[in-house]
Amino acid sequence: DAKTTQPNSMESNEEEPVHLPCNHSTISGTDYIHWYRQLPSQGPEYVIHGLTSNVNNRMASLAIAEDRKSSTLILHRATLRDAAVYYCILSFGGAGSYQLTFGKGTKLSVIP
Amino acid sequence: AAGVIQSPRHLIKEKRETATLKCYPIPRHDTVYWYQQGPGQDPQFLISFYEKMQSDKGSIPDRFSAQQFSDYHSELNMSSLELGDSALYFCASSERGGRQNIQYFGAGTRLSVL
Numbered sequence: 325d326a327k328t329t330q331p332n333s334m335e336s337n338e339e340e341p342v343h344l345p346c347n348h349s350t351i352s353g354t355d356y357i358h359w360y361r362q363l364p365s366q367g368p369e370y371v372i373h374g375l376t377s378n379v380n381n382r383m384a385s386l387a388i389a390e391d392r393k394s395s396t397l398i399l400h401r402a403t404l405r406d407a408a409v410y411y412c413i414l415s416f417g418g419a420g421s422y423q424l425t426f427g428k429g430t431k432l433s434v435i436p
Numbered sequence: 437a438a439g440v441i442q443s444p445r446h447l448i449k450e451k452r453e454t455a456t457l458k459c460y461p462i463p464r465h466d467t468v469y470w471y472q473q474g475p476g477q478d479p480q481f482l483i484s485f486y487e488k489m490q491s492d493k494g495s496i497p498d499r500f501s502a503q504q505f506s507d508y509h510s511e512l513n514m515s516s517l518e519l520g521d522s523a524l525y526f527c528a529s530s531e532r533g534g535r536q537n538i539q540y541f542g543a544g545t546r547l548s549v550l
Binding site: 356360362366367368369370373409411415422423424425426427428429 | 440469471478479480481484492494526528536537538539540541542543544
């Protein structure tokens with residue numbers, strides 16, 4: 325299985341941008357890069373995903389390295405509600421479904 | 437918008453008892469996933485169903501079984517419960533299972549085995 329490596333924890337000041345890195349040096353050509361987050365006592369929540377090109381949505385931006393061996397999740401203005409564990413996950417699975425393999429994730433703390 | 441519904445939200449059982457967890461996916465979602473999250477742990481994939489057929493199997497104990505019904509809801513049956521089964525159990529659903537498909541998670545069922 326292709327694996328990901330993320331820092332255990334990061335801190336950010338409120339209303340400042342946050343860059344969450346992820347290394348996935350063994351990624352295969354057809355693997356998608358997904359980001360989910362889990363707020364305390366809640367189920368995981370989809371944030372963003374991409375294959376090769378950078379992606380933007382209302383929650384965040386995803387910057388993917390040209391060789392696809394790393395990616396960065398960008399929260400443009402961190403709020404207290406963004407404090408969560410952020411998981412970088414590569415898609416995996418057989419026909420019909422693709423389970424998510426959660427690694428350790430990065431625990432993001434947002435300082436008021 | 438409709439979300440994934442899990443019931444019950446909390447469940448307390450004794451050792452060696454059985455438990456049934458239910459999951460109602462988002463309408464028109466045909467794929468259901470079950471995950472287990474132990475205390476202080478990351479979610480671990482248990483099993484998934486696509487169009488009512490088992491699709492993938494993860495680290496699901498033999499004491500557990502699951503199925504997806506004709507209305508696409510799913511049930512996770514757990515027998516001979518052990519203390520170590522105490523965890524949060526999440527169900528997720530997606531539409532037309534595939535690598536791009538986003539998984540939407542329910543709020544989870546917290547199972548406590550005493």
